[in-house]
Amino acid sequence: MSGTLRTLAAQVWAARKNPTLLAGAASLTLRGASIVVSIALMLILTRTMGAEGYGVFAVHFSLATIAVSLIQFGLPQLLIRETARLQARRANSARQRLWSEANHIALGYAVALLTVTLIAVWFMPETARNYQRELVLLCIPLAVLMAQANISAAKIHGLGHAVLGQVQEFLLRPLGVIVAALVAVFLAKMTLSPRDVLFAYLASATLALIVSALLQWRKTAAAERSAPKEAPATKDASPSRLGMAFRLGAAGSANVINFNVGILVIGALSTADQAALLRVAFQGSTLLALGIFAIGAVMAPRFAAIGLANDDAITQKDEHSKRSLNAQRQEALNSLLVLAARLSAIATLPIALFLLLFGKPVLGLAFGAEFEAAYPALALFCIMRLYQSLFGSPDITAIMLEREHWVIGCMFVAVALNVALLLWLVPIYGALGGALAFVVSGAGTTTVLSYLLWRKEALNCFIVKSRQGK
Numbered sequence: 001m002s003g004t005l006r007t008l009a010a011q012v013w014a015a016r017k018n019p020t021l022l023a024g025a026a027s028l029t030l031r032g033a034s035i036v037v038s039i040a041l042m043l044i045l046t047r048t049m050g051a052e053g054y055g056v057f058a059v060h061f062s063l064a065t066i067a068v069s070l071i072q073f074g075l076p077q078l079l080i081r082e083t084a085r086l087q088a089r090r091a092n093s094a095r096q097r098l099w100s101e102a103n104h105i106a107l108g109y110a111v112a113l114l115t116v117t118l119i120a121v122w123f124m125p126e127t128a129r130n131y132q133r134e135l136v137l138l139c140i141p142l143a144v145l146m147a148q149a150n151i152s153a154a155k156i157h158g159l160g161h162a163v164l165g166q167v168q169e170f171l172l173r174p175l176g177v178i179v180a181a182l183v184a185v186f187l188a189k190m191t192l193s194p195r196d197v198l199f200a201y202l203a204s205a206t207l208a209l210i211v212s213a214l215l216q217w218r219k220t221a222a223a224e225r226s227a228p229k230e231a232p233a234t235k236d237a238s239p240s241r242l243g244m245a246f247r248l249g250a251a252g253s254a255n256v257i258n259f260n261v262g263i264l265v266i267g268a269l270s271t272a273d274q275a276a277l278l279r280v281a282f283q284g285s286t287l288l289a290l291g292i293f294a295i296g297a298v299m300a301p302r303f304a305a306i307g308l309a310n311d312d313a314i315t316q317k318d319e320h321s322k323r324s325l326n327a328q329r330q331e332a333l334n335s336l337l338v339l340a341a342r343l344s345a346i347a348t349l350p351i352a353l354f355l356l357l358f359g360k361p362v363l364g365l366a367f368g369a370e371f372e373a374a375y376p377a378l379a380l381f382c383i384m385r386l387y388q389s390l391f392g393s394p395d396i397t398a399i400m401l402e403r404e405h406w407v408i409g410c411m412f413v414a415v416a417l418n419v420a421l422l423l424w425l426v427p428i429y430g431a432l433g434g435a436l437a438f439v440v441s442g443a444g445t446t447t448v449l450s451y452l453l454w455r456k457e458a459l460n461c462f463i464v465k466s467r468q469g470k
Contacts, residue, residue, distance in 0.1 A: 030163060034170035035286055041174050042283050044181050046276070046367045048192045055272030057194040058279040060135045061201070062260035062267075067117075067143035068150070069253040071109045075102050076154035080165075083158025092224055099155060106151055110144050138198045145205035146173070152212035159219050168208040176204030254411030258418050258441060262434040265422040274430035277374040280367060281435060284355065284374075285381035288348050288389075334460050341392035341463040348389040352382045377435035384439040387446070391461045394449035401457060410448050414441040 046054045079102055086095040117140050121133050149168055157165030180200035184190040259282060266275045355362070359382070360375040367374075398406045418441040425433030453459040 030166055030170055032290055034174070035290060037171060037174045037178070038286070039283060041178050041181075042280065043366055044178060044185075045192070045197060046280065046371060048181065048185050049194070049197070050368075051273045051276045051370045053192070053194060053272075054279075055267070055274070055276035056135075057197050058263055058275045059267030059272065060139055060194060060198065062263035062279075063136065064139040064143045064146070064198075064201075065260045066257055066264075067113055067139060068147045069256050070113055071106055071143060071147035072150055073109065073253060075106060076150050076157075078102070079151065079154040080158045083155055084160070087159060087223060102151060106147060110147070113143070114140055135194060135198065138195070138202065142198060142202050142205055145202065145209050149173075149205060149209040149212045152209065152216050155216050156212070156219055159223050161215075161219055164215055164219070168212045172211060173201075173204050173208045176207055177201055180204065254408075254415055255442070258411075258415050259438055261415070261419060262422055262426075262438055265419070266426050266431065266434050269423075269426045270430045273370075274426075274434075277371065277431035278377055278434045280363070280371055281374040281377035281381055281431065282438075284359070284363070284378050285385055287355075288351050288382060288385040290347075330458060334458075334465070337392055337397065337459060337461050338463065338465055341390055341461060344389040344392050345386075345463055348386055352386045355379075355382050374431065377431050380432070380435045380439045384443050387443050390463045391446050391450045394446060394453055394461045397453060397459065397461060398449055401453075403452075403457075406449060406452050410445045414445045417441045417444065 045057065049057065082098055083095060086098065117136065121136055153165040153168055177200045180203060181192060184192060184196065190196065263275050263279060266278055356379055359378050360372050363374055364372040395407050418437050421437035421440060422434060425437055450461045453461055
């Protein structure tokens, strides 16, 4: 173990000037800054709005977040992949057609979602209509702006500017809300309401969209100047882009939808205070996810490099050579996955132990005494993330092996299980029931994917080495 760590450290140090590694480090730094900014924003809002006000905002922001996932369903992932591929081929016209098609798909999703929302608002009970209609209607333009900014950022990412493509989502948008909230509270002496915060998000999302559009225009012009000659047209052998977007969206959006559905169910079946407790607990546990993301960012290129050995094995005519090379590849992949799980656990364990031991006083000190009640939910989230760290990233591994159907199947089952548990547990336990439902479905997904990789692909994602076999 120590020898492997020293070898990995030596390789990272030797490749410290590699552009890909530097981009990965910059992306990781951006993600870390994003978590800090998100927690700072949550601290400001909970302190100024209280548990009930923050809970009302959390319910409606979860509605907007789900709407964003539905509008952009898989389009950012598709745009990153396809834009990079077309840019490498200097297929500028095909890239523009791809972007136009993605914009039309997003517009169609947005119109459909707006229609459903207007119908839902029309049939809302009279007692709730005056209080909630305006907030629900604010969520739709907010979702459209956020989704369009994310799509524009994905185009920038696909052109080879990964960090610029993430700045608006992870930093610019939350920082804009922080500035607006601080100005409103300390200069204008306002008492923030959920409507005020949603308007602040609208303004910040508009600014983020403008910045993303300007960056997209500049980087597209630069890319066309650097490769002005259009490559000869070739037949595009890629599968249906709409179908590909659906698969990518189903695999990438399920976790986001899964958690935010829990907030909506709590808002409907329990109280706003309980919704606030669940959101604070979940956001606090995101500190544990940074280590897993970091390990995945470092390991992904090595995983892909090892996979190239399979191509070498195919070209060998001697069956014994094929078996030998495939065995070497299998052993290398298993060693990498076990190392990734161990490093993930090492990165996650200290933060998890700290929050498990001192989470309650930290919540009270940071967010106020009324948020100490979020500690049981926070503890459950910490235990879930610690459990998941023992398996590394089985979902990413399955997608790299082109087993997206495993991920999609597990995610759909997880969402269905989560909703069933929410309807059962939330009326009884409130935020704790919502946390328990998400933990069971999330840990179950990790377990099933890890088992499928072990059983079908002879790959061991667990922290302890074991014998594999198909």
